[in-house]
Amino acid sequence: MAYKNLLFFLFFCFATSFYGQKEFIADVKIQGAEKTRIAFIKSILTTKKGNVLDSLSLEKDIVLLKRLPAISHAYYQVFHSHENAYNVFINIEENFTLIPEVNIWTTTNNVFSYKLGVYDYNFLGRNITFGGYYQFNGFDSYAINFKAENLLSKKWGLAVNHQNWKSEEPLYFGDKTANYLYNNVSFEVLALYQINLEHQIDFGVNLFSEKYSYISGATDPSIPQNLDLNKALLKFVYLYNTLDYYYQYVNGFKSQLFVQYVVTENDFQNDFFIAWNDFFYYKRLGEKGNWANRLRFGLSSNAETPFAPFALDNNVNLRGVGILVDRGTGSFVFNSEYRHTIFDKKWLAIQSNVFTDFGSWRNPGGKLNDFFQNKNLKLYSGVGLRFISKKIYNATFRIDYGFSLLNRKNGSKGGLVFGIGQYF
Template sequence: MKFKHWLLFLLFFTLISAVFSQEKKVLEVEIKGAKKTKISFLRNFLSTKINTTLDSTILEKDIIQLKRLPAISHAYYQISHNYDNYYNVLITVEENLTITPDINFWTTTNKQFAYKLGLYDYNFLGRNIAFGGFYQNNRFDSYAINFSAPNLFSRKWGLKINHQNWKSEEPLYFKDKSANYVYNNISFEVLGVHQINFENQIQFGFNLFKEKYQYLSGFTDPEIPQALNLNKTLFKLVYTFDDLDYLYQYVCGFKSVLYAQYVLTENDYQNDFYIFWNDFFYYKRIGEKGNWANRMRFGLSSNENTPFAPFALDNNVNLRGVGILVDRGTGSIVWNTEYRHTIYDKNWLTIQTNLFTDFGAWRNPGGEINDFLKSENLHMYSGFGLRFISKKIYNATFRIDYGFRVNNNQNDSRGGLVFGIGQYF
């Protein structure tokens, strides 16, 4: 009996071993097409490694992760049998040109000429490091230096460091009156970056900054200072869920980004305050040449009756056609939806037409939640535009939109042109 038991055990063990020995193994991972990007970086970035089990699901995720890198415009893989249960994996990448200028020209509210000149490398040293800065003159001198290395320490840990000295003329609103101030923000920011898994990432850290306000023109009041100098500390958390997939200019899937900040300040005009907002993105392919894109933003901050409310109503941020820094609030609900259709697509250039509607509602400083439903706080614009997209240069999308007022809010601009670099969202 014992002999039979041992024989059955050996047969069972042999059968199990044979089954498991048939698992497909990765013998070699070859990467082609990378010129500037370091092959060693890409190997460490991938989850598919030599001597691991060949898993098509993991490979698909690797390809999506690669296409999310600024340096990679497209990627795909091939599997070939080597011997026994060992296979070779060939990953081919198409690189973007990642050294790009940041050039903008516009006129200020005083009809004066303004410009912004910058240069960024989004694949510095071939290791997915973004490094660069800009100089801006809009009657005032501004500059910034930015460093972002999400894989600096390992595949999942990185660092961001930013310094900015920003000056601009901005309106502050006091109920039905306004005044123009020179606003100056000098900041130093340090953030840790952690890739939790394929879909989830967090950023966390602090920002030490100084805000200065200097009165220029407009409404005055003895209780309102004509100059302010405020030191503040900001603690920041950014949580990203990203399930987007890219095929050149086309995007599909869902993405959510939560921003949470708490600001410590010591002055007589503003208390410590919090602010958070969440951006929800949804993209869907429509046929071969269409793309439906959506962004929903909801945000709230400490609800103080102050002209320094953080949520702005602005052309370049939320509603195309409304104007520049039209109003401020302590709460914001915005929905941007647009249909993009490709009308020209060759090796390096794509041209898209664009139909959009932008809707937004704001809570007044010190107001109530039902401010979102008041007609004077509701704003809606629709319009059309063009996109000129380089398929070989990262973020090289020149956009032009014309938005016109849809609702009957007579306080809003009738409409206008909006220019920019990169898709609106």
């Protein structure tokens, strides 16, 4: 018995000594926050007053903060307070997040078009995105968007979106093309759940109506000239994210899976399923280089219809291919580019880039081997520039010129592509 008591006493002394030497957080102080509420920042941090000082938790908190639209950069400092207690200082550099949106262009029919909007990506200082836009492209469109990732708690959020979109779009059936007025009116509600720093899921429902009205081009007895559809879309998104940001540089891996099931009641279209996954890989090369890659693979229900969901488009997948060139029920796209910073000051960075975009499609009603058919293979390469504001969220103006390396006799040989934000 004396032997057991001695062992217990020694264990007690060791445990007391071990835990007594642990370093604790006396206080967490946030510096540099002007618009972002300090109470909000503290609510999403794992590092809290009274917790054991943990450098791994601090590093994860810094990664989390740098992913927020409101914060362009963040770092921490630790200072001794008293005995085994320490003060943690988290320093942040804020982005300007009230962003106007102004676009001007002409359509294929030489209609003067414009888009005017404004979005606040840090509404009320709580990482809430709120705003909307009005667009005129010969037709009137508008949207209102609300997204609060931490509205209900650190893990639970909510997104609500409403859109009334109108545009003239080409539809393809066989070798024929027709232009239709497309009108989509939708109401969407999504629940947002952050499992942890790396994993997040979004799920919800989108109730929408679609109207197609014939404008010009070829006609076919099997293709209606007017179509009015009411639909419900069930949406699920899974995000795995290990990206780490340092101003304009990105490092790490991200995977984003989108799954949608559309329920409709009409004689022309059946219920259909669509899913695609985007894989992103970024690697910092030296002090000024960044290698960026995106791989997308998607499939949908394989109906033989001109209303197929995957579009071949300049602004989405292949730079230089043209606007809404084709549609398909399957998509495979690989984008790779090297970005090199050629100018870098406190508020502005300029990057040059060299890129290659490759893609292939499954034709509506086709087979999986459509992906390997020469006529469906597209390969573009080119160069571009990025003008990046380091103090305004997502304020990257990009210009790329892509030229075709395959099928130069069929389709676009190349062209300029402009946009806001990195291409991916």
